[in-house]
Amino acid sequence: MSPRCSWLYRLPGRALLGGIRTLPTTRCPGLHRSLTSSAHPPQICIVGSGPAGFYTAQHLLRHHTQAVVDIYEKLPVPFGLVRFGVAPDHPEVKNVINTFTQTAHSERCTFLGNVTVGRDVTIEELQTAYHAVVLSYGAEDKRLLGIPGENLPGVYSARDFVGWYNGLPDNRHLSPDFSAETAVILGQGNVALDIARILLSPIDLLKKTDITQTALDALSNSRIRKVWLVGRRGPLQVAFTIKELREMIILPGTRPANNPSDYQNLGDFIKDLPRPRKRLTELLVKAALEKPGEKEALRRSQSDREWGLRFLRSPVAVLPSEDGKKAAGIRLSVTRLEGNGENAVAVPTGETEDIPCGLILSSIGYKSVPISSSVPFLHKNGIIPNSMGRVQDAPGLYCSGWVKRGPTGVIATTMTDSFDTAQSLLEDIKSGALNYSENRLGASAIRELLLLRGIQPVSFSDWEKIDAVEAARGAEVGKPREKILDPEEMLQLVCR
Amino acid sequence: MAYHTPKLVRMLLGGLHVNVCPRNFTHVQKLATNHSRGFTSSARCQDGQSSSGSTDDNLTVNFINRHGETLKATAKEGESLLEVVIRHHLNIDGFGACEGTLACSTCHLIFDPKHFDQLGPISDEEMDMLDLAFGLTDTSRLGCQICMSKAIDGMTVHVPKDVADARGETVGQQSQN
Numbered sequence: 001m002s003p004r005c006s007w008l009y010r011l012p013g014r015a016l017l018g019g020i021r022t023l024p025t026t027r028c029p030g031l032h033r034s035l036t037s038s039a040h041p042p043q044i045c046i047v048g049s050g051p052a053g054f055y056t057a058q059h060l061l062r063h064h065t066q067a068v069v070d071i072y073e074k075l076p077v078p079f080g081l082v083r084f085g086v087a088p089d090h091p092e093v094k095n096v097i098n099t100f101t102q103t104a105h106s107e108r109c110t111f112l113g114n115v116t117v118g119r120d121v122t123i124e125e126l127q128t129a130y131h132a133v134v135l136s137y138g139a140e141d142k143r144l145l146g147i148p149g150e151n152l153p154g155v156y157s158a159r160d161f162v163g164w165y166n167g168l169p170d171n172r173h174l175s176p177d178f179s180a181e182t183a184v185i186l187g188q189g190n191v192a193l194d195i196a197r198i199l200l201s202p203i204d205l206l207k208k209t210d211i212t213q214t215a216l217d218a219l220s221n222s223r224i225r226k227v228w229l230v231g232r233r234g235p236l237q238v239a240f241t242i243k244e245l246r247e248m249i250i251l252p253g254t255r256p257a258n259n260p261s262d263y264q265n266l267g268d269f270i271k272d273l274p275r276p277r278k279r280l281t282e283l284l285v286k287a288a289l290e291k292p293g294e295k296e297a298l299r300r301s302q303s304d305r306e307w308g309l310r311f312l313r314s315p316v317a318v319l320p321s322e323d324g325k326k327a328a329g330i331r332l333s334v335t336r337l338e339g340n341g342e343n344a345v346a347v348p349t350g351e352t353e354d355i356p357c358g359l360i361l362s363s364i365g366y367k368s369v370p371i372s373s374s375v376p377f378l379h380k381n382g383i384i385p386n387s388m389g390r391v392q393d394a395p396g397l398y399c400s401g402w403v404k405r406g407p408t409g410v411i412a413t414t415m416t417d418s419f420d421t422a423q424s425l426l427e428d429i430k431s432g433a434l435n436y437s438e439n440r441l442g443a444s445a446i447r448e449l450l451l452l453r454g455i456q457p458v459s460f461s462d463w464e465k466i467d468a469v470e471a472a473r474g475a476e477v478g479k480p481r482e483k484i485l486d487p488e489e490m491l492q493l494v495c496r
Numbered sequence: 497m498a499y500h501t502p503k504l505v506r507m508l509l510g511g512l513h514v515n516v517c518p519r520n521f522t523h524v525q526k527l528a529t530n531h532s533r534g535f536t537s538s539a540r541c542q543d544g545q546s547s548s549g550s551t552d553d554n555l556t557v558n559f560i561n562r563h564g565e566t567l568k569a570t571a572k573e574g575e576s577l578l579e580v581v582i583r584h585h586l587n588i589d590g591f592g593a594c595e596g597t598l599a600c601s602t603c604h605l606i607f608d609p610k611h612f613d614q615l616g617p618i619s620d621e622e623m624d625m626l627d628l629a630f631g632l633t634d635t636s637r638l639g640c641q642i643c644m645s646k647a648i649d650g651m652t653v654h655v656p657k658d659v660a661d662a663r664g665e666t667v668g669q670q671s672q673n
């Protein structure tokens with residue numbers, strides 16, 4: 001990579017578009033505060049520093065001239081899935097970090113990383129220190145397949161696998177097995193496509209991303225040549241979106257291997273579909289049925305890796321190897337659809353099919369977990385019950401993001417729902433439903449507790465030190481950054 | 497590969513913060529991840545500009561935001577509508593989350609048919625992102641892809657009621673079991 005390009009990645013937010021943004025009400029926060037200090041400012045804290053946390057904070061700071069907003073994060077580093085989920089080869093998606101950084105630089109916003117709410121400090125303690133608590137802690141767990149063999153070596157959840165290649169501290173020792181030729185991904189969402197791309201991308205492309213060195217080394221020695229993405233429903237029900245599919249179809253070094261008969265009868269349905277589903281389906285059909293042009297045909301014939309979609313197959317068991325020590329295949333139940341369109345349901349036909357494979361990635365979705373017995377939680381839906389972000393029967397408690405809606409939706413969806421939650425909170429301040437006449441100590445009270453418990457919070461400027469070290473290490477090897485995998489090492493860097 | 501340094505890179509290297517249509521930025525970012533793709537010469541927005549990127553601020557555009565307020569702004573020829581919104585700090589929450597790199601649809605705008613026809617061709621990539629926008633209409637475009645010109649001087653554009661990306665929402669999920 002030329003120095004110019006690696007340098008571009010490390011541009012501080014200021015130089016790009018995000019840099020021209022300011023939070024209008026925070027331009028002279030000191031002034032605002034002193035002029036209007038007749039009452040105590042509302043003290044608000046947010047749990048989680050992913051898009052939900054940052055967009056909720058942004059809206060509160062922008063639309064209330066006094067509110068103080070502190071963000072608590074379990075990891076020493078901010079940004080949630082923007083850092084640990086978004087694929088390394090999609091750097092443009094991470095541009096939202098520039099706006100988040102502006103928010104964190106507001107004088108009325110404090111970032112406290114390395115604090116696990118529910119363990120280092122309780123929700124009740126936060127409620128005592130703040131007028132309002134917003135829960136934006138995402139979906140930390142994975143949905144389980146619930147089939148025999150799910151725990152065999154060679155089977156990984158998408159959550160862990162993505163965490164591994166993106167440097168999530170918990171997953172740094174995953175060491176996935178790439179010794180087989182075939183990998184099966186269960187699920188047909190965008191995460192499944194991210195994983196397929198990472199497994200099949202030419203290593204030279206990945207080298208220039210912020211994928212961890214560990215993952216890069218393992219993938220360089222990977223023997224995976226075929227990746228099947230298996231869905232329990234049909235081509236009209238795939239969950240991924242068109243941009244990601246288009247990217248997959250033209251991925252250098254790979255060719256699509258789809259079964260034409262899966263697409264042959266779709267013509268009649270396509271014309272009546274809503275535009276997004278229609279264009280997506282047309283692209284699927286084109287990739288499977290249309291004869292490629294000369295150049296594309298040549299490209300495909302020269303590609304040594306392939307991928308394909310398999311439909312109407314629902315996982316029933318992981319098949320163990322002869323010695324029983326690892327996965328050697330997956331048994332799928334053949335299904336048929338009842339009903340049409342988005343709401344069609346897959347029902348087993350009784351038939352099964354086995355696919356031999358040495359790597360199985362279960363990409364059937366993430367899942368939120370309860371944070372405290374004092375916060376209501378709907379286990380069935382994996383969300384905090386709420387109305388417009390107000391937690392049910394819990395005045396002063398709010399929620400936003402994946403823990404509010406469930407683990408679907410892109411960053412922009414999360415942004416809108418976070419603005420909605422912030423709006424509810426602001427309305428409650430205005431209406432008096434949220435009383436802030438009594439002074440609350442906010443972060444200073446919590447810092448005292450943390451000190452007693454031996455927990456050292458990481459500030460935003462501490463994160464900027466970690467960021468600078470990561471960027472410098474990346475520059476040495478032509479990457480936008482080399483993520484630090486060990487939280488202890490991060491804490492050492494910011495040790496005062 | 498590319499014989500002309502794209503303007504944005506040049507300006508960033510020079511430390512200047514001048515507005516250029518972020519279309520070019522898309523190509524720069526892509527280049528950073530994938531050398532083989534190179535630049536396309538579709539830097540449409542540059543055409544009307546002098547090499548410094550700063551022409552007169554002599555065009556106008558009106559945005560009607562989600563609250564129904566009309567926000568009038570001046571614009572330079574070749575400047576994208578996203579840049580106009582950012583430069584003037586217009587009150588449109590969450591506009592342009594990905595900063596003009598065609599990775600979201602938060603700068604979705606709705607045009608009058610007569611202006612829509614003046615806007616020039618739409619790429620598959622823009623269509624792909626538009627497909628995920630809430631409140632998609634026949635005259636929808638992404639603000640980051642539309643560059644100001646004399647032909648559309650004085651036009652009024654609408655910000656749709658909801659900015660959210662519909663990805664996830666458009667996809668029907670089989671019951672969670």
Ligand SMILES: Cc1cc2nc3c(=O)[nH]c(=O)nc-3n(C[C@H](O)[C@H](O)[C@H](O)COP(=O)(O)OP(=O)(O)OC[C@H]3O[C@@H](n4cnc5c(N)ncnc54)[C@H](O)[C@@H]3O)c2cc1C
Nearest residue numbers: 048050051052074080081085086117137138401402410411
């Ligand atoms: C693999 C993957 C790839 C994706 N790629 C894209 C993409 O390319 N484009 C796109 O638009 N969207 C993408 N998304 C979707 C996007 O990431 C989500 O919409 C968004 O991150 C949800 O935001 P959130 O803040 O609710 O959750 P998160 O981003 O998960 O943030 C939650 C934060 O809370 C913290 N936390 C958890 N528990 C605690 C606790 N007890 N105390 C303190 N802090 C805690 C976590 O560490 C985390 O930082 C992707 C999602 C995944 C899973």
Ligand SMILES: NC(=O)c1ccc[n+]([C@@H]2O[C@H](COP(=O)([O-])OP(=O)(O)OC[C@H]3O[C@@H](n4cnc5c(N)ncnc54)[C@H](OP(=O)(O)O)[C@@H]3O)[C@@H](O)[C@H]2O)c1
Nearest residue numbers: 187188189190191192232239363364365408409664669670
């Ligand atoms: N590039 C991007 O923009 C990007 C990248 C990554 C993620 N994201 C977003 O992040 C969100 C989460 O993505 P995701 O891929 O984890 O979730 P998702 O989009 O909900 O996809 C989950 C997939 O798993 C299948 N599935 C669920 N339960 C199953 C079971 N028990 N057995 C078999 N299959 C099962 C689903 O099929 P059914 O439909 O039949 O249930 C679906 O195909 C999405 O909104 C996604 O768009 C976006």
